[in-house]
Structure formats: structure tokens, C-alpha cells
Amino acid sequence: MLDDAELEALKTRIEELSLEHRDLDDAIQALQESPAVDHLRLRRLKKRKLQLKDSIARLRSQMIPDLDA
Template structure:
């Protein structure tokens, strides 16, 4: 992948990560109102969010490598 494709992919992953934040908050809020939180669904969303975070970090490392001065 070239730099432009990586930046597009990074933007897409960040957007999906934010969407998962919203989904997790909505699920927690709905659970607080109903008294029942779907723990399995919550765990799946959090696991997906963590995987996205790892992929985002990997792409950022490629785009912005550490420079030891």
C-alpha cells in the first residue's frame, strides 16, 4: 500500500473506532435503563474496538516511524 491508501485506511479505522465508542455507550445506557446489560455483546464490541486500536497503531507506525536522533 502506498501512503495515500494507508491514510485512507487509517481514517476509515478511526471512524469505525469512534462508531464503536458510540455503540458501546448506547448499549451501556440501554442496559442501565432496562436493568439488563448484554455482557456478551458488550465484550464483543470492546474486543473489536481493541483490535481496531491495534491496527490503527500499526498503520501509524508505518506512516510515522520512530526516528532516533
């Protein structure tokens, strides 16, 4: 069970990661629209975006209380 401080820390971290995820989304969109697309950089940004998505999902799952069956 998480205490209030741990829960707030998780929420804060999720917000930070979500912001970075949105920023990467904008950067990827801009890079794709660029006439000289750097495919390696684009791949790296997309990979980082997926890592962030996984991290966010993992943190959100930690916020769900364990239920005793």
C-alpha cells in the same frame, strides 16, 4: 520508503478504521446505558474496539520513515 500512493492508501485506511472505532464507542455507550445490558455483546464490541486501536497504531507506525543510524 513508501511512495505517495501507498501513503495515501494508509491514510485512507486509518480514517476508515478511526470512523469504525468512533462508531463502536457510541454503540458501547448506548449499550451500557441500556436497561437490559447484553454483557457478551458488550465484551465483543470492546474487544473489536481494542483490535481497531491496535490496527490504527500499527498503520501509523508504518507511516514513520525508517531512520538510518
